[in-house]
Amino acid sequence: MSRPAPRLQGAGFVAPALLWTLAFFVVPFLVMGAMSLATLEGRTLVWGLSLANYTELTEKAYLWRAVMVSMEITLTVTVVSVVLAYPLAWIIAFRVPQRWQRLALLLAILPFWTSYVVRSYAWLLVLAREGVVNQTLMSLGLISEPVTLANTRFATVTGFVHFFVMLLTLTIYANLVQLSPNYRRAAMDLGASAFQTFRHVILPLTLPGIVTGAFLTFVLCIGDYVTPQILGGNTELTVPQVIMVQLGRRADFPLASALAIVLMAIVTLVYILSARWLRLDRI
Amino acid sequence: MSRMTTILLGTTVLGLSAAAAAAEGELNALVWCDHTDPGLIEPFEEEFGVKVNLREYEGTGAALALLEQSRPGDWDVLVIDGIDVFRAVDAGLLAPLPAEDLPTADFFPEVVMADNNVVDGVTYAVTEKFGYNTISYNSEKVDPADMESLATVWSDKYKGRISIYDYYLPVMGLAAIANGIDTAGIDSGSLETIGGTLSTLRGQAASVAGVVAAQTALATGEVDIVVGGGEWLTAVLAEEQPELTWTIPKEGAVRWAQSIGVLEASENKDMAMEFVKYITGPEGQARLATSSCFWGMPANAKAGEHLSDDQKAVLRWDSQTDYLARTQLYPAPDTDLDIEMQDLWLDTLQQ
Numbered sequence: 001m002s003r004p005a006p007r008l009q010g011a012g013f014v015a016p017a018l019l020w021t022l023a024f025f026v027v028p029f030l031v032m033g034a035m036s037l038a039t040l041e042g043r044t045l046v047w048g049l050s051l052a053n054y055t056e057l058t059e060k061a062y063l064w065r066a067v068m069v070s071m072e073i074t075l076t077v078t079v080v081s082v083v084l085a086y087p088l089a090w091i092i093a094f095r096v097p098q099r100w101q102r103l104a105l106l107l108a109i110l111p112f113w114t115s116y117v118v119r120s121y122a123w124l125l126v127l128a129r130e131g132v133v134n135q136t137l138m139s140l141g142l143i144s145e146p147v148t149l150a151n152t153r154f155a156t157v158t159g160f161v162h163f164f165v166m167l168l169t170l171t172i173y174a175n176l177v178q179l180s181p182n183y184r185r186a187a188m189d190l191g192a193s194a195f196q197t198f199r200h201v202i203l204p205l206t207l208p209g210i211v212t213g214a215f216l217t218f219v220l221c222i223g224d225y226v227t228p229q230i231l232g233g234n235t236e237l238t239v240p241q242v243i244m245v246q247l248g249r250r251a252d253f254p255l256a257s258a259l260a261i262v263l264m265a266i267v268t269l270v271y272i273l274s275a276r277w278l279r280l281d282r283i
Numbered sequence: 284m285s286r287m288t289t290i291l292l293g294t295t296v297l298g299l300s301a302a303a304a305a306a307e308g309e310l311n312a313l314v315w316c317d318h319t320d321p322g323l324i325e326p327f328e329e330e331f332g333v334k335v336n337l338r339e340y341e342g343t344g345a346a347l348a349l350l351e352q353s354r355p356g357d358w359d360v361l362v363i364d365g366i367d368v369f370r371a372v373d374a375g376l377l378a379p380l381p382a383e384d385l386p387t388a389d390f391f392p393e394v395v396m397a398d399n400n401v402v403d404g405v406t407y408a409v410t411e412k413f414g415y416n417t418i419s420y421n422s423e424k425v426d427p428a429d430m431e432s433l434a435t436v437w438s439d440k441y442k443g444r445i446s447i448y449d450y451y452l453p454v455m456g457l458a459a460i461a462n463g464i465d466t467a468g469i470d471s472g473s474l475e476t477i478g479g480t481l482s483t484l485r486g487q488a489a490s491v492a493g494v495v496a497a498q499t500a501l502a503t504g505e506v507d508i509v510v511g512g513g514e515w516l517t518a519v520l521a522e523e524q525p526e527l528t529w530t531i532p533k534e535g536a537v538r539w540a541q542s543i544g545v546l547e548a549s550e551n552k553d554m555a556m557e558f559v560k561y562i563t564g565p566e567g568q569a570r571l572a573t574s575s576c577f578w579g580m581p582a583n584a585k586a587g588e589h590l591s592d593d594q595k596a597v598l599r600w601d602s603q604t605d606y607l608a609r610t611q612l613y614p615a616p617d618t619d620l621d622i623e624m625q626d627l628w629l630d631t632l633q634q
């Protein structure tokens with residue numbers, strides 16, 4: 001029996017993934033795109049090629065404000081998470097003895113094992129007026145009255161950072177442990193200080209890990225509904241929260257789809273800009 | 284036909300027959316969370332020998348979308364906001380109910396709500412539970428006398444100690460009542476006045492919270508007042524924290540009501556109707572009123588015979604005549620006004 005041609009064999013291997021992507025990404029995306037160009041007249045969905053849902057972004061201030069709020073929170077979370085995760089990953093990779101690294105990583109990602117919703121409500125209790133943080137600050141005499149921490153942007157960012165530091169630690173650690181120690185030795189031999197070695201050798205070589213983690217953080221954060229809903233106290237609304245309002249009572253799928261497309265456009269734009277700026281192709 | 288083919292066909296036929304039998308012994312209901320209490324559902328399942336499959340939803344829009352995307356016959360029973368029954372009727376989703384089989388004669392008259400449940404003389408749904416969107420508070424942290432007027436509730440005295448219930452219709456209804464506008468009289472022209480009150484309220488509030496978040500905030504002392512709260516918010520907390528209570532201020536408050544109906548596409552309408560009769564009967568009503576998810580007044584006054592004195596005290600059974608007289612059904616806007624109200628609400632939240 002003759003073997004199938006290599007090209008046919010390759011197509012056979014790729015086909016399941018292609019079909020999966022087609023069925024669960026391309027087709028739903030096209031449906032969502034078409035839905036965003038439809039309109040809701042009364043309670044009737046009217047298919048068409050209307051841009052009315054997109055122009056509402058300029059007409060309704062709260063929609064544009066939601067885009068801005070989502071961007072501000074997401075950028076803050078991404079930057080803070082990278083700044084906190086890098087040293088943690090560094091310590092685990094280079095300061096913790098190799099036989100303890102698995103345990104250290106396990107401890108670092110331990111919070112992943114609890115439910116996302118439960119973790120958010122736990123933060124709500126920790127940050128409450130009579131929560132652990134306020135009680136501690138008051139017992140240390142740093143404040144005389146409880147400060148408002150829950151139901152604020154600070155609470156939302158804290159909840160997100162707690163989650164994404166774990167994710168970024170993993171991606172950056174995976175990158176750091178692959179670096180040959182010879183790079184550092186060579187830089188030192190050539191007279192570079194520890195900081196110069198980090199700045200000119202280690203950091204550029206670990207950028208793929210950082211960018212991968214940061215991009216995942218950006219994507220997951222900008223599309224998240226649960227954390228801002230529980231911890232933000234609706235003191236400001238993100239795009240996913242506004243989408244849920246559109247669906248909850250009026251089932252306005254056209255406007256909700258348009259907002260989802262806007263989110264996807266932002267994510268795509270950020271990816272292109274970051275890839276160009278970091279010149280990933282040259283790393 | 285080979286032996287293997289015969290076995291396969293036989294097995295398939297047997298499997299399909301079993302599935303059909305199982306489907307006949309099942310009832311699928313799209314409900315609010317208070318119907319998921321086993322204490323409510325199990326007595327019905329035992330009496331009729333059926334399995335009731337329940338799916339919770341939030342928001343009429345989500346329910347209607349789900350129904351429109353389902354296959355005919357997937358769902359048998361729908362629990363829906365009383366003011367939205369007409370939307371389900373317009374969409375052709377609800378089946379007529381035999382009005383003579385419904386115990387509406389035993390209902391509190393104000394909650395029969397024929398205007399909502401009956402369209403062109405045909406009954407499509409029946410009220411099952413009601414309550415109030417009003418003021419919940421911690422009686423140890425605020426002056427109860429202050430809670431008797433909406434103006435003092437959202438005064439500077441309680442700035443930062445208020446949470447607003449995250450649903451625009453009842454809260455805008457309360458804002459309308461505070462300005463002397465009937466909830467049924469809300470129109471485009473009155474939204475500016477209502478918006479002014481909403482902005483004031485928003486400025487004094489620490490958060491705008493859903494059911495669980497509002498309960499958590501009140502129970503943990505994060506806030507001391509929930510505007511839009513009521514017995515449905517504090518009743519489940521009353522046993523452990525009796526200081527959490529509620530009142531209807533002198534200006535009045537908003538009344539909510541939920542209805543139940545049988546779906547037109549149901550292939551099990553007789554059993555679905557039995558379920559409606561069970562839920563609206565005295566025993567079912569008592570169980571629904573004290574469901575573990577949230578408490579609320581039963582529409583059927585005869586449910587009182589199956590409630591303990593303590594349960595009636597928490598529900599304020601003896602005050603219902605007064606409360607019903609002083610409250611208004613929450614706004615039921617048409618599509619255009621609904622969009623305007625939702626936009627105003629979201630604008631206020633983003634301020």
